[in-house]
Amino acid sequence: MTATRAALVVxxxxxxxxxxxxxxxxxxxxASQILIYAIFALGVDVLIGYAGLVxxxxxxxxxxxxxxxxxxxxxxxxxxxxxxxxxxxxxLGTAVFAALSLRATGIGFIMITLxxxxxLWGLAYRWVSLTNGDNGVGxxxxxxxxxxxxxxxxxxYFATLAVFxxxxxxxxxxxxxxxxxxxxxxxxxxxxxxxxxxxxxLIRYFACLFSGxxxxxxxxxxxxxxxxxxxxxxxxxxxxxxxxxVISGGSGTLLGPIxxxxxxxxxxxxxxxxxxxxxxxxxxxxVAIVVFMPEGLVPGSVRLAQWALKAIRPPPxxxxxxxxxxxxxx
Amino acid sequence: xxxxxxxxxxxxxxxxxxxxxxxxxxxxxxLLGLLGRNGAGKSxxxxxxxxMLRPRGGKVTLFGEDVTGKPPExxxxxxxxxxxxxxxxxxxxxxAENLIVAARRTQGNGxxxxxxxxxxxxxxxxxxxxxxxxxxxxxxxxxxxxxxxRALMSNPRVLxxxxxxxxxxxxxxxEVMATIRRLKEQGLSIxxxxxxxxxxxxxxxxxxxxxxxxxxxxxTKDNLVKQGVDxxxxxxxx
Amino acid sequence: xxxWGILAINSVAFGGLLFLLSAGFSLIFGLMRIPNLTHxxxxxxxxxxxxxxxxxxxxxxxxxxxxxxxxxxxxxxxxERLLLRRLSGSILAQVLxxxxxxxxVADFCLLTWTGDPISVTTPPALAGGVRAFGxxxxxxxxxxxxVACAVAALLWVLLDKTRLGAMIRAGxxxxxxxxxxxxxxxxxxxxxxxxxAALAGFGGIMGAPVLTVYPGLDTDMLPLALVIxxxxxxxxxxxxxxxxxxxxFVYNFxxxxxxxxxxxxxxxxxxxxxxxxxxxxxxxxxx
Numbered sequence: 016m017t018a019t020r021a022a023l024v025v026x027x028x029x030x031x032x033x034x035x036x037x038x039x040x041x042x043x044x045x046a047s048q049i050l051i052y053a054i055f056a057l058g059v060d061v062l063i064g065y066a067g068l069v070x071x072x073x074x075x076x077x078x079x080x081x082x083x084x085x086x087x088x089x090x091x092x093x094x095x096x097x098x099x100x101x102x103x104x105x106x107l108g109t110a111v112f113a114a115l116s117l118r119a120t121g122i123g124f125i126m127i128t129l130x131x132x133x134x135l136w137g138l139a140y141r142w143v144s145l146t147n148g149d150n151g152v153g154x155x156x157x158x159x160x161x162x163x164x165x166x167x168x169x170x171x172y173f174a175t176l177a178v179f180x181x182x183x184x185x186x187x188x189x190x191x192x193x194x195x196x197x198x199x200x201x202x203x204x205x206x207x208x209x210x211x212x213x214x215x216x217l218i219r220y221f222a223c224l225f226s227g228x229x230x231x232x233x234x235x236x237x238x239x240x241x242x243x244x245x246x247x248x249x250x251x252x253x254x255x256x257x258x259x260x261v262i263s264g265g266s267g268t269l270l271g272p273i274x275x276x277x278x279x280x281x282x283x284x285x286x287x288x289x290x291x292x293x294x295x296x297x298x299x300x301x302v303a304i305v306v307f308m309p310e311g312l313v314p315g316s317v318r319l320a321q322w323a324l325k326a327i328r329p330p331p332x333x334x335x336x337x338x339x340x341x342x343x344x345x
Numbered sequence: 346x347x348x349x350x351x352x353x354x355x356x357x358x359x360x361x362x363x364x365x366x367x368x369x370x371x372x373x374x375x376l377l378g379l380l381g382r383n384g385a386g387k388s389x390x391x392x393x394x395x396x397m398l399r400p401r402g403g404k405v406t407l408f409g410e411d412v413t414g415k416p417p418e419x420x421x422x423x424x425x426x427x428x429x430x431x432x433x434x435x436x437x438x439x440x441a442e443n444l445i446v447a448a449r450r451t452q453g454n455g456x457x458x459x460x461x462x463x464x465x466x467x468x469x470x471x472x473x474x475x476x477x478x479x480x481x482x483x484x485x486x487x488x489x490x491x492x493x494x495r496a497l498m499s500n501p502r503v504l505x506x507x508x509x510x511x512x513x514x515x516x517x518x519x520e521v522m523a524t525i526r527r528l529k530e531q532g533l534s535i536x537x538x539x540x541x542x543x544x545x546x547x548x549x550x551x552x553x554x555x556x557x558x559x560x561x562x563x564x565t566k567d568n569l570v571k572q573g574v575d576x577x578x579x580x581x582x583x
Numbered sequence: 584x585x586x587w588g589i590l591a592i593n594s595v596a597f598g599g600l601l602f603l604l605s606a607g608f609s610l611i612f613g614l615m616r617i618p619n620l621t622h623x624x625x626x627x628x629x630x631x632x633x634x635x636x637x638x639x640x641x642x643x644x645x646x647x648x649x650x651x652x653x654x655x656x657x658x659x660x661x662x663e664r665l666l667l668r669r670l671s672g673s674i675l676a677q678v679l680x681x682x683x684x685x686x687x688v689a690d691f692c693l694l695t696w697t698g699d700p701i702s703v704t705t706p707p708a709l710a711g712g713v714r715a716f717g718x719x720x721x722x723x724x725x726x727x728x729x730v731a732c733a734v735a736a737l738l739w740v741l742l743d744k745t746r747l748g749a750m751i752r753a754g755x756x757x758x759x760x761x762x763x764x765x766x767x768x769x770x771x772x773x774x775x776x777x778x779x780a781a782l783a784g785f786g787g788i789m790g791a792p793v794l795t796v797y798p799g800l801d802t803d804m805l806p807l808a809l810v811i812x813x814x815x816x817x818x819x820x821x822x823x824x825x826x827x828x829x830x831x832f833v834y835n836f837x838x839x840x841x842x843x844x845x846x847x848x849x850x851x852x853x854x855x856x857x858x859x860x861x862x863x864x865x866x867x868x869x870x
Contacts, residue, residue: 069675118858122674126618126809127857130850133806137846144843251802255682262679292694298686305679306669395763421765433760435753442749447764499765 030176034169043168044240049280050172050179051236056260056272057186058229063258064267065190066222067202068116068124071254072132076112076227078249079135080105080234085152085244086145094158101235102228108135109227113220120205129251136249151245154238165239175236182229186269189225198222259297263304265311274313346409348373348503348534349394349425354403356386356393362558363389366403369553369563371503371536376529378549378566379538385555387538388430391507394536395427396420408502421449426501430508430538432492436481440472443480443491449499465494468524486517493524504528507538522548588718590835596724596793598831599731603786604804605811606738606823607779613755613818614775616674620681621662623805624688625783629655630796631692633788634701644706652785659780663773671769685801693798700797703788723792730789734782735824742820751775755818807834810853 029036033046055077062068084101092100116127139146146152157165165171189195200208201215208215238244247253256279264275279297287293308315347370356364364386371377381387392398394405396417405413407423435443444462451459458464466473469490475483480491489509496504506525510518526548529535539545545552552569554562562569604626611619633651636642642650662684670676705723712721742748754761754771762768787796794800811830815822830849837848 069678115854115858122616122618122678123857125678126813127854129806129809130813130853130857134846134850134854137850138844141845142843251806252686255686258679258682292690295687295690295694298683298690301683301686302666302680305676305683306666309673309676397759397763417759417762418765418767421763427763429760429763433757435756435760437756438749438752442752445746446749446753446761446766449765495764 033176034172040168043172045280045284047168047172047175047240048284049277050175051233051240052257052260052276052280053273054179054182054229054236055233055257056264056276057182057269058226058233059257060261060266060268060272061186061189061222061226061229063261064265064271065195065198065202066219068120068219068223069258070116070128070226071125071251071258072112072116072128072130072135073226073230073257074249074251074253075132075135076105076109076230077234077237077253077257078139078244078246079108080231081238081244081248082139082146082152084235085154085238088154089152098235102231105231105234106224106227109224109231112227113223117216117219117223129254132249132251132254136246136251139249140246146246149246151243154242154244157239157242171240175240178232178236182232183269183273186229190269194218194221256297259301261311263301263312265313265315268311268313271311271313275311278312346373347371347406348375348408349536350404350406351390351394352404352406354390354393354400354405356389356398356400358389358398364393364400364558367555367558367560368403369560371534372551373534374529374532375550376525376535376537376548377551377553378542378545379536379553379555380540380542380545381555381561383540384557386558387555388507389558390555391427391429391505391536391538394420394505395425421499421501424451424500424502426496426499426504428489428492428496428504428506428509430511432485432488434480434483434488434491434495436479438480439477440480440483440491441476443495444472444498447495447498451500460497460500462498465497468497468527469494486513486520489513489517489521490524493521497528501533503534503536505536505538508540509537510539510541510544518544585718586839590839591832592718592720592724594832594835595828596727596831597835598828599727600786600790600793601807601811601831602731602824602827603734603782603789605808605815605827606735606820607782608808609812609815609817609819609823610751610775611779612812614751614758615667615677615772616758617667617677617681618809618812619776619779620678620805621684621688622681622779622783622808623801623803624685624692625655625659625780626787626790626804627692627796627801628658628688629784629787630703630791630794630800631696631701631787632784634703634791634796635696637706637788638701638703644708648785648788651788652781655784655787656777656781660773660777663776667776668769668772685805689798689801696796698798700795701791702795703791705792727789727793734785735820738820747774752818806850810850813853814856 034043037043037046055073059070059073062070080101083104084097087097087100088094112128112131115131116124119127140148142148157171159165160174163170163174165174197208197213197218200213201218205215208218237248260275260279261272262275263278264273265271278300282293282297282300286296290296304312304315310318349371351370352368354364354367355362356367367386367390369377379387379390389398393400396412396415396419399414403413404411407420407425410423412420412423412425435446438446441462444465448461450461466476471487472490472494475487480488483491493506493509509521509525513521522544525535525537529548537545537549546566549566551565552562553560604622608619608622611617611622629651632654633647636647636650637644640647662681666680666684667677670680709723709726712719714720740748742752750761750766751771753764753766754768758768761771787800807830811823811826814829815824815826833849833852834845837845841848
């Protein structure tokens with residue numbers, strides 16, 4: 016336990032010190048981006064990893080929150096009001112989303128969420144009077160909490176880090192709570208859970224709402240980050256990238272989505288300077304992970320590390336003699 | 346050499362241990378009755394034999410060849426056929442199509458001509474009448490005949506039958522049993538899974554009784570009759 | 584009147600293209616239980632390859648179309664044998680792999696053909712139009728409709744009148760039982776996947792003179808294939824046919840009549856069907 020705690024402290028310190036060991040505003044912004052997408056990925060992972068439901072429409076909810084905030088701000092609202100409105104709108108959207116999507120599970124759920132994501136994209140694209148269509152909506156200023164000017168890259172980074180840590184703690188509490196345990200139960204043994212008297216649908220529904228909340232938070236941060244939102248944010252590819260982040264990092268863990276988000280953002284922003292066709296790279300990495308390391312990078316690396324350690328250290332001498340075989344035959 | 350040999354099979358559905366070291370052998374041209382209560386593991390045995398369920402331990406041997414873990418299509422090509430529980434005919438195909446997709450040409454079973462569309466439909470005249478009808482609309486008895494006919498179309502050397510009398514009217518059951526008797530006379534090696542022990546007793550050469558995933562009784566029928574063994578303790582209330 | 588007439592003709596023609604797109608998707612989904620998320624990319628790839636064959640290498644249009652179908656079919660075969668077959672235990676893994684491949688194909692097309700939309704000129708033999716019933720029909724759109732109907736007829740013959748078709752339908756009904764009766768289901772998978780890919784690629788080049796070929800065509804077309812198969816039922820040829828023409832009309836008329844809510848109109852029926860009747864209007868098993 017102490018080893019993990021030490022690792023956490025180190026990680027926290029490293030995160031807090033980013034503006035000092037990462038040089039340049041550009042890379043600090045990339046770090047902010049990683050945190051924002053990490054929150055998004057955590058939201059998607061609540062469903063994929065812990066509820067066993069893959070959603071290909073979460074970019075729609077992400078964008079819904081972002082658009083709500085941007086449109087509110089453009090309409091003259093203050094930052095607090097805009098954020099509150101965005102969260103409310105996104106949660107309402109998630110409530111409807113979930114009610115429709117949970118009519119199915121498995122592949123059916125994937126297809127309904129894909130369609131719903133498309134509907135939201137279509138609305139963003141074509142409801143020009145509300146969303147300004149392809150031209151998008153701009154955000155004039157970032158908020159100034161406690162007099163801190165968030166226009167400065169490192170200040171924005173700290174604000175994002177604070178929100179990220181809050182979101183991560185929330186996810187940690189969620190996953191380790193009794194509710195989280197029953198959610199994992201519905202993922203692994205839905206019929207048994209129903210037989211035990213759990214309301215599987217309701218459990219999944221609340222999981223969707225929590226997932227929507229995290230996604231909305233990420234969407235609001237995103238619109239403050241880019242100071243702009245347009246329909247491509249909600250496109251199918253964006254939802255697919257979110258799934259990519261979760262699966263490649265490792266679904267069903269908390270570290271996995273963070274690693275996955277970092278991977279995708281770094282490839283997009285940093286590798287793209289060297290490789291022009293980074294989408295192909297992303298796709299290739301994803302395919303490789305699904306085929307060779309389906310549990311994801313984080314659990315897979317842990318597995319590899321354990322295997323390597325075992326190979327290096329000699330095993331302790333066996334106590335009884337022969338290794339355990341199959342349970343005795345009659 | 347036995348037609349089908351099941352040795353030490355341990356089978357699981359997920360984490361649930363269903364078969365514990367199950368062993369028995371089907372002699373060539375003999376009929377083995379596989380009996381047991383509901384949930385004893387009879388269908389699981391059939392699924393393992395047919396390659397639908399991979400056992401975690403043990404061996405399945407078909408005419409001397411180790412076929413453990415081979416997929417169902419390979420077993421079908423080697424002369425194993427299954428009439429599954431619930432019939433599972435292809436509902437949206439016609440009767441004729443159900444038979445055609447299972448057809449496999451062989452050099453014949455020695456004693457009689459190889460099975461093909463003509464010989465199968467002449468064995469089951471009702472199927473011939475309904476040849477172009479969609480299989481999903483057949484009655485239970487007709488579907489059972491179709492399932493048996495479909496299994497025969499692959500010219501099997503070993504036939505596995507899982508509860509063919511289930512859900513059928515007594516008169517139809519009699520027809521099914523008569524068909525099985527004819528197939529046995531033609532030299533087919535058959536495993537017949539049934540809950541109705543009396544049906545099986547009339548026709549079987551060997552009896553195996555499973556109890557909670559283990560073999561409780563395994564002997565020839567004649568021996569069991571001679572010894573006056575009371576099987577009711579293994580088979581529940583009848 | 585004539586505006587609605589033009590819309591109607593365009594809808595029928597678009598429906599024909601959608602049939603070429605969705606028939607393959609439906610077969611793959613029905614037999615292999617995978618919504619092939621690479622399907623839109625295959626349509627787009629067919630358009631690009633066909634455009635190159637026709638415009639750059641000056642092959643006759645029909646040859647370019649067949650060649651394009653063959654290339655995409657081969658590509659599909661490689662994906663199926665090398666990747667999908669490896670993951671045959673997990674449908675989710677297969678779906679995710681098709682997702683990853685769609686990224687690769689999209690970028691590959693960008694790399695090879697750049698980002699500019701490619702206008703494929705209508706083949707001269709099919710250019711121009713005719714006047715009838717007070718309406719103006721472009722010959723090419725009529726050709727699309729005729730070709731789609733011909734393909735539908737060929738597919739119907741394949742599925743309904745051949746042993747292979749019966750085996751495919753048996754696999755759609757009960758894949759496990761199909762293997763038990765000796766059908767080599769994994770071989771069927773490869774055949775169906777290649778066939779689906781060929782149809783999609785063929786649709787891509789057939790549609791090119793009308794839709795052009797551009798980056799993003801894949802993500803434009805894939806959701807439509809999804810809607811059609813959900814409405815029509817997986818594995819049902821008739822469902823694909825009816826669904827394609829239905830969506831062709833909804834798409835065109837929807838955009839004309841409710842431009843702001845066009846996507847709503849398009850996808851809401853799909854969501855409702857999934858929610859209320861998961862096996863679709865014609866299908867046989869719930870997804």
